[in-house]
Amino acid sequence: MKHAHITTMIQLSIENSRECSIALSTQEGIFSLENLGFRRESDSEFMPCLTDFLARHSLTIRDVEGWTVGLGPGSFAGIRFALALVKGICTGTGAKARGVASGYAIAKSIGKQGRIAVIHNARCGKLYASLFQVADNVTPVGNSMLFSRADAWPKALEADFTCSADADLEGKFPIPLVITPQPSAKELLDAPPAYYPWLGTPDIEPIYVRPPVDA
Numbered sequence: 001m002k003h004a005h006i007t008t009m010i011q012l013s014i015e016n017s018r019e020c021s022i023a024l025s026t027q028e029g030i031f032s033l034e035n036l037g038f039r040r041e042s043d044s045e046f047m048p049c050l051t052d053f054l055a056r057h058s059l060t061i062r063d064v065e066g067w068t069v070g071l072g073p074g075s076f077a078g079i080r081f082a083l084a085l086v087k088g089i090c091t092g093t094g095a096k097a098r099g100v101a102s103g104y105a106i107a108k109s110i111g112k113q114g115r116i117a118v119i120h121n122a123r124c125g126k127l128y129a130s131l132f133q134v135a136d137n138v139t140p141v142g143n144s145m146l147f148s149r150a151d152a153w154p155k156a157l158e159a160d161f162t163c164s165a166d167a168d169l170e171g172k173f174p175i176p177l178v179i180t181p182q183p184s185a186k187e188l189l190d191a192p193p194a195y196y197p198w199l200g201t202p203d204i205e206p207i208y209v210r211p212p213v214d215a
Contacts, residue, residue, distance in 0.1 A: 010059065011066040015185040016082040017074025017102045018165065022050060023185040024057060031057060032186040046085070062093050066198060068188045071099040072207045073120045073128050079206040087202045099204040100196045101140070105187035106165050106180050107132035114160030115141070119177070121166040122209045125149050129157050140195055146209060 011025040023032035033053055036046075054060060067086045072079045083099070090097045103118035110116065113134050120128040127149055131141040147154055153174055163178040164170075170179050 009065040010063055011068065011189055012054075012064045013068035013070070013100075013185040013188040014082045014086065015070035015102065015105060015183050015188060016078040017070050017072040017183060018078075019182045020046070020078065021185040022053060023189055024053070024059075025189045026057065026059075028057075030186060030189060032184070034184060034186075035182075046081075061089060064089075064093070065095050067095055067097040068185075068191065068196075069097070069099050069204065070102040070105065070183055070185065070188055071204070072102050073122065073209045074102060074183075076206060083202075083204055083206065087204070090202050096198040096200060097202040097204065098191075098193075098196050098198050099206075100188045100191040101130060101144075101207060102183040103130040103144075104132065104138055104140070104191055104196075105183035105185075106163060107134055108138045108187045109180050109184065110161065110163050110178055112161050115158075117157045117159035117162040119162060119164040119166070119169060120209070121164070121169055122146060126209070127169075128209050129154075131157070131159065137190075137192055139192060144207075 008027060013023045015021050020036040021032060021034045023030060067090060069082045069086050086097050106118045107116040116132045116134050118130045122128040125148055126146055128146050130144040133139050133141050161178055162175055163180050165180050165182050167179050170177055
């Protein structure tokens with residue numbers, strides 16, 4: 001397989017942090033399936049859906065050269081399932097893989113340029129925020145941060161637009177909040193490799209809103 005020219009790779013992305021979607025990029029174009037409705041108990045339905053989707057474009061799992069997974073924040077079980085699936089496939093096929101923050105897809109989806117703050121409801125009175133600069137490309141700015149909803153709005157989060165896919169957050173901040181669609185696999189395909197590199201041996205973990213607790 002040839003991985004040097006990323007723009008000509010056959011790529012497939014999976015976004016399963018909230019609503020499950022998949023997207024495919026080939027020389028013929030970009031194709032996607034949105035809101036597949038899978039839940040944890042129906043993960044077994046995913047592979048038949050994926051192989052059928054590829055077959056409709058005359059492809060198989062082995063034809064996919066690059067796999068991108070949305071890393072959340074979101075459903076930990078959903079993200080772990082997508083990562084485990086992709087890691088297993090890449091082990092068998094030698095394809096490359098990478099993880100992309102799901103906030104990247106949200107920032108891209110609002111169709112506005114400038115400094116974009118993406119807010120996630122981290123529960124337990126906490127918010128998780130990421131910053132992106134949106135122009136011709138979408139690039140992350142600085143480090144993501146976890147802060148309390150009871151705190152004053154952080155100066156570091158001053159942005160041209162503040163958005164969230166969590167509709168329950170609307171109207172609860174001192175600044176306007178743009179409510180976006182759920183993150184989509186289609187938006188992940190062109191994430192810049194300089195920030196979201198391709199890995200030969202995938203060692204990708206979900207975004208932990210809080211540090212994992214050792215058993």
